[in-house]
Amino acid sequence: MPLNIQNISPSYVIRSLLPKSYGTFILRYPTANDEVISLIKIEDHHSQETSTHSYIILSIRVDETVYKYYIQHYRLPYILENIHKNTQQPLEIYNRQQNNLKNGKFTPLKHELILPPEDESWFLDxxxxxxxxxxxxxxxxxxxxxxxxxxxxxxxxxxxxxxxxxxxxxxxxxxxxxxxxxxxxxxxxxxxxxxxxxxxxxxxxxxNGGKSLESCCPLKIRSMKTKMRFITTVGFQIAYAMMYLEKKNIVHRDLTASNVLIDSYGFIRIADFGHAIHKQEGKNTLERSQTTTGENRFQFRFLAPECLPETKQREITDTSIILNQADVYARFSSKSDVWSFGILLIQLMLDDPRKPYPHISNVNEIPRYVKQEGKIHPQPPGCPMDMYLILKRCWAYEAKNRISFTEIRDRMLCLNIIFQ
Missing domain, CATH: 3.30.200.20 (Phosphorylase Kinase; domain 1)
Structure with a gap:
């Protein structure tokens, strides 16, 4: 029976396969989202695909108690000129690959799911x-x-x-x-x-991505090595996720430990995109008013200098000096997310993760400390210098001088190896 290679979005695939039985599968053509994921992977790209060789995606509903996730995706190569002659070719490749596995994680393919056109409303009953x-x-x-x-x-x-x-x-x-x-x-x-x-x-x-990282703090880990291994593992995963968002031209703007989830296996999910914006070339400059109707929209303790309101060298005797300035603008970018990432890792080293800069009790003093005086978060007790040096690079005053998420990912991986 001929197979159908469908032209559909990967997110549509996941929510369609989720309620189906084990072994239900979909074959689809790759999308721009798959290319983004390929771009950020740590891989050796010496081999170039020719015009006659490409790949398709095989997505399978699997037993999450075995795989730790509901859907598994496989990139399967195929030869363009042969695919119409042998539509079973991708499944033959999958079966051949899986039969060679020694870990026993093999989900037999049982039923191909053919999807109708995508419902743009994403309605669920x-x-x-x-x-x-x-x-x-x-x-x-x-x-x-x-x-x-x-x-x-x-x-x-x-x-x-x-x-x-x-x-x-x-x-x-x-x-x-x-x-x-x-x-x-x-x-x-x-x-x-x-x-x-x-x-x-x-x-x-x-x-359900688990509980918030903030709820895990303070980390009840006695050994400094074990604690730093946990923090670098989390940092590695978050950096990877932020690389994905950066490639998608998304700025999160609220990256804190309360907005990152961690499951029972230690896998993280970036959540809460209420403040996130899509950077569109020529359509917005990522400048947004810091306040609307007098309401503080962001948490000062996590903001980069360029995202904090001006204190205008005045004494802060009234919170309205900061909170009610309708003409205050903040410039957000992937680099301001880098700053927030550094503060997030600091949260994992504090007794009270809700209060970075624990020596500053009044949050409205943060703009003076960070923006006007150019100071950064002090090194917490128990934070190794190797880690703090990376965090300091996250907090370069000028956004252009900050470390990239790609380099953060690589540094977290190196530190994790050191703390083994």
Whole structure:
């Protein structure tokens, strides 16, 4: 029976395969998202693909207790001139590769899923979600109306743990996160499954990526080596995720330990894209007002100098001097995310992760300390100099002088090896 190679988005593949039985698979052509992932991988690219050799993606619904994730993706090479003569060729390659594995992780292919055209609304039927209780997690955010864990009940599959975020009806933050997250498909970025609404609220349904990094702090690890191994492993993963966002022209603008999730296997997910923006050439300069209607939109303790408001050399006797300046602008970029990344790693070394710069009690003194006086976060007790030197490069005053996420990733890998 001939196979179908479908022209569909990888995010559509994931949410379509998720409720299906083990062994259900989809073959699809590569997309721009796959090319982005290829660009950031640590690989030897000596071999160049010719015009007659290419690859397709085989995505399979697998047993997550064996693979630690629901969907596995395989790049399978094929010869363009032969694919129409032998449509089974990619599956033959997969079976041959998997039969040679010695770890026993082989999912037999059982059923090919042919998808209809993608539903642009990403609608999910609420009746499949059970155990929702927005009173259980009392952390209503600045931009949302609460969160809840739940289970997605599937007809041919075990229940799937999910995370639901609630917004006011027709909220601009709801529309913003929905439109942005539909474009992401990467393991270290939180996966959006879809959305639904009722008479009062709109809801986004995500994978359950675990608990926040902030909730793990202070780290209860006695050995400095073990602690730094954990921090460098987390730093490596976050840097990889931020490389992906940078290639997608996304600036997160709120990278903190509370917005990074970690699961029981130690894998991280970048979450909470309520403040994120898409950098579009010629359409925006990544400049945004620091305040709207007098409300502080960002956390000063995590911001780079260029993103902090001007103190104008005046004594700060009233918070309104900072918080109500309608004409204050902040310039955000991937380099300002680099600064925030450095503060995030500091959070993992503090007794109180919510308060970087613990010696500064009044948050409104941060702009003076960082922007006006050009000072950086002091070295925490127990932070090795090798690590602090990397963090100092994250905090170069001029954005252009800061270390890149690619170099951060490589440095985290080297430090992790040192702390073994």
């Amino acid at each position: 609420k009746k499949y979600f059970q155990g929702i209780d927005f009173d259980r997690i009392r952390n209503v955010g600045m931009n949302n109306q609460g969160t809840s864990t739940a289970v997605w009940q599937c007809e041919k599959q075990n229940d799937i743990k999910v995370f639901i975020k609630r917004f006011k009806k027709n909220s601009s933050y709801f529309r913003h996160e929905l439109s942005l997250l539909k474009e992401f498909c990467y393991f270290s970025i939180i996966t959006l499954y879809g959305q639904y609404s009722d008479n009062h609220y709109s809801y986004l349904v995500f994978e």
